[in-house]
Amino acid sequence: MVGQVAIGGDAPVLVQSMTKTDTRDVDATVVQIETLQRAGCEIVRLAIPDEEAAEALGEIKRQTSIPIVADIHFDYRLALQAIACGADKLRINPGNIGGHDRVERVVAAARERGIPMRIGVNAGSLEKSFLERFGGPGSLALVESALGHVALLEQLDFHDIVLSMKASDVLTTIEAYRQISARVDYPLHIGITEAGPVRVGSIRSAVGLGILLAEGIGDTLRVSLTGDPREEIRVGYEILQALHLRDHGPYLVSCPMCGRCEVDLEPIVAEIERRLEAVREPLTIAVMGCVVNGPGEARHADFGIAAGKGSGVLFRKGKIVRKVKESEIVEALLGEITSHP
Ligand code: SF4
Numbered sequence: 267m268v269g270q271v272a273i274g275g276d277a278p279v280l281v282q283s284m285t286k287t288d289t290r291d292v293d294a295t296v297v298q299i300e301t302l303q304r305a306g307c308e309i310v311r312l313a314i315p316d317e318e319a320a321e322a323l324g325e326i327k328r329q330t331s332i333p334i335v336a337d338i339h340f341d342y343r344l345a346l347q348a349i350a351c352g353a354d355k356l357r358i359n360p361g362n363i364g365g366h367d368r369v370e371r372v373v374a375a376a377r378e379r380g381i382p383m384r385i386g387v388n389a390g391s392l393e394k395s396f397l398e399r400f401g402g403p404g405s406l407a408l409v410e411s412a413l414g415h416v417a418l419l420e421q422l423d424f425h426d427i428v429l430s431m432k433a434s435d436v437l438t439t440i441e442a443y444r445q446i447s448a449r450v451d452y453p454l455h456i457g458i459t460e461a462g463p464v465r466v467g468s469i470r471s472a473v474g475l476g477i478l479l480a481e482g483i484g485d486t487l488r489v490s491l492t493g494d495p496r497e498e499i500r501v502g503y504e505i506l507q508a509l510h511l512r513d514h515g516p517y518l519v520s521c522p523m524c525g526r527c528e529v530d531l532e533p534i535v536a537e538i539e540r541r542l543e544a545v546r547e548p549l550t551i552a553v554m555g556c557v558v559n560g561p562g563e564a565r566h567a568d569f570g571i572a573a574g575k576g577s578g579v580l581f582r583k584g585k586i587v588r589k590v591k592e593s594e595i596v597e598a599l600l601g602e603i604t605s606h607p
Contacts, residue, residue: 268309268382269333269354273428273485274453279511280486281502282455283495284311284337289319289326296329298495303332305499306514309486311335311357314348324351335384339391342368349375355428357384360418361393361411373422382426385415388459389433403433405441412446427452428486432459436474443483453485460490467491468501475505500543513548519563520553527555528575529592537596542603549603552581553595569603571595582606 267273273280283302287294289312299310314320314336323336335355336348342363345356349372356376360369360383376383389403392411400407408431419427429452431442439458447454458474461467471489478484487505489498503514520535521527535553542551552567554560557574561581564570570581578595580587582602590598 267380268335271308271333273382273455277485279479279484279506280308281306281499281506281512281514282309282311282335282486282488283307283498283502284313284488284490286495289313289315290322292322292325292329295322295326299326299330299332299334302495302499303330305496306503307332307495307499309333309335309355311337311488313337314344315339317344317347320344320347320351323348323353327352337386340364342372345372346375349379349381353381355382355384357386359385359387359415361415366418369418370422373419373424376426377424380426382428383419383424384428384430384455385412385419386455387412387415387429387431389435389438390460403438405431405433405438405445408433408438408442409445409449413449416450416452425452428455429453430455430457432457432490434458434460434462436470439474440477443478444481447483454483455486455488456484457488457490462492464491464493464497467493468497471501472505472508476509479505479509479511515546516542516549516551518542518551518553519567521555521559521563523555526558527573529555529573529578529595531555531573534592534595538599541596541600545603551599551603553599569599571599 285295285298287298289295302310310332333354335357336353337357338345340362345358387408392403396407396411412429412431433439456475456478458471461470475487487502489501491498506512523531550567552563552570554563554572560572564572564581565584571578576592579589580598
């Protein structure tokens with residue numbers, strides 16, 4: 267459990283993100299957390315680089331309702347402070363915090379508060395010894411590093427563990443998760459780290475996470491993008507929705523437009539997509555450019571448009587509602603959706 271949210275087992279695959287504000291700036295961080303929550307974020311991670319950030323976490327906890335993960339590197343005192351300030355989970359690699367005593371203290375504090383730890387191995391910060399032993403940050407190096415951290419916690423009989431092994435290389439990440447899922451039974455947080463700006467990062471994440479999820483690997487995910495964190499949430503849900511693992515708002519079907527299309531479909535679809543962002547019902551909506559595939563897709567969707575010459579036929583649940591002019595397609599479709607949810 268991370269706060270009130272379950273990870274692993276039969277629980278749904280959760281969508282996470284990380285704030286991009288300075289954690290010490292409580293107001294800005296709270297605003298971003300609320301924005302992420304509205305977008306559907308279910309767990310949020312905060313960087314805790316110093317004591318001031320750990321203090322701020324306490325205040326942020328008081329002002330928000332989402333489970334919060336404290337992301338800590340190297341400093342066990344920050345881990346203890348974050349736990350005391352109300353973190354719902356730690357992201358920490360116990361092998362990097364400076365010895366058995368320190369691990370023991372962090373484990374004792376986490377156990378007392380009943381909070382889990384995510385061991386988050388990252389190809390970019392893999393220990394030198396593993397890089398040397400395996401000749402670089404390949405999948406086996408990631409897995410062995412993760413298992414080393416796991417062993418430290420298991421020695422202390424601590425099993426409230428989530429694991430991640432992220433690389434920016436998609437195939438390395440896939441291979442690492444396949445290997446670890448065959449070797450341990452802990453819930454896995456999956457992601458392609460430093461995946462890039464929104465377009466390429468979304469594609470790399472969809473390929474990597476899509477393959478893993480289709481194989482049944484992954485209990486929670488983050489799409490890491492250089493950009494608006496809400497995009498991370500949107501893309502995360504699109505990946506889950508494409509695999510029928512979660513419902514999160516409408517599933518928009520639209521045609522790629524070919525020489526048969528006789529309306530200016532692109533702005534129509536863009537506007538519909540934008541306005542559907544506020545809708546949470548799991549509806550299928552088809553916006554099609556002509557009468558070849560249009561009526562079929564539109565009929566099978568909950569709501570649909572099959573465009574013709576400067577016009578469109580509006581469908582609801584397989585039945586024709588009426589014909590509308592091109593300029594009225596957006597309002598007609600959205601009006602139909604809101605009046606017959
Ligand atoms: Fe072309 Fe019609 Fe298919 Fe759209 S629905 S791509 S316009 S054939």
